[in-house]
Amino acid sequence: MRLKGMTQLNVKIVLLTKSRKYNNYCIAGVDFHTGKWIRLVSSQADIHCAVPGVDLTYENGLQAEIFDIIEVELAKAVPQHFQPENYEYDSRYYWKKTGVSSLEKVKILVNQNADSFIFHNSDKRLLGSFVSGLSASKNYSLKFIFVTRATLVVEKYEKLKYKLSFIYNGVSYTDFSITDDAFIKPYQSEGSFVLNNIGLVISLGEIFNVDQCHYKLVASVIR
Structure with missing residues (x-):
């Protein structure tokens, strides 16, 4: 109950x-x-x-x-x-x-780590050994950002894959996987799509055993 x-x-x-x-x-x-x-x-x-x-x-x-x-x-x-x-x-x-x-x-309320990057570098992933060695003050796994322009690429493999690329703080980020099912639902065919003025919540995922890395995931696309 x-x-x-x-x-x-x-x-x-x-x-x-x-x-x-x-x-x-x-x-x-x-x-x-x-x-x-x-x-x-x-x-x-x-x-x-x-x-x-x-x-x-x-x-x-x-x-x-x-x-x-x-x-x-x-x-x-x-x-x-x-x-x-x-x-x-x-x-x-x-x-x-x-x-x-x-x-x-x-945008006014959120209080987050002051890292100028998205999780310490411009790559789409972090080595597990790097993350495990971070001090408490530098360790975080959620970040909210606002971008004026982003590109969504939808590609077909065994199933449709969704990747987002954008510029944040003057740094280019590419091929972030999207786990926001509500956002991707309308995009059911391959193609490239431009998105303007969106909020993004980026999350650091669990370790991927193949390469022992934590991947940066777009957990939410907010229009």
């Missing part, structure tokens, strides 16, 4: 990502009061602590969406060296929607 109430462990978050992770969801946002990043994770190790759809469903049956301001009951902080922002939520409690934010408000 899921509970309706909240206790002193609840937090109010502006939801900024609702992306694909092991056939469930990667959910993250910023604290409504401090702008600090919080990634919500479940206790389900079999799906790599992704968030099942049932858990991000409100009591009225609707699902949480980008820009929703939500109250969530936290169980504990569960930081990992590559994702220090992780908090396990208490799945016994419903999430509660208390309002809706906007891109302009988020």
Whole structure:
């Protein structure tokens, strides 16, 4: 049975990502009061602590969406060296929607690492050994940016692949994979598409065993 109430462990978050992770969801946002990043994770190790759809469903049956301001009951902080922002939520409690934010408000609210790059370099990935050696002050895995122009490339392999390239802070970034299913849904054929004036949430993923790297993923495209 899921509970309706909240206790002193609840937090109010502006939801900024609702992306694909092991056939469930990667959910993250910023604290409504401090702008600090919080990634919500479940206790389900079999799906790599992704968030099942049932858990991000409100009591009225609707699902949480980008820009929703939500109250969530936290169980504990569960930081990992590559994702220090992780908090396990208490799945016994419903999430509660208390309002809706906007891109302009988020641009003002978000409080993040001052790194001039996206995760320390201009590449699309970081070596696992580099990430594990970072000090606490330099270790982060979520970043919000605003770009005036980006290029989406859709290519067909076994299935459609979606890559985003853009310039941020005068640095060119190419071929970032997109895990935002709601954004890519309209793009069901190969091609190149120009996007103007968009917000992006970039997330650092789990280590990829083939090359022992963490890849930078576009977790949310916000228009």
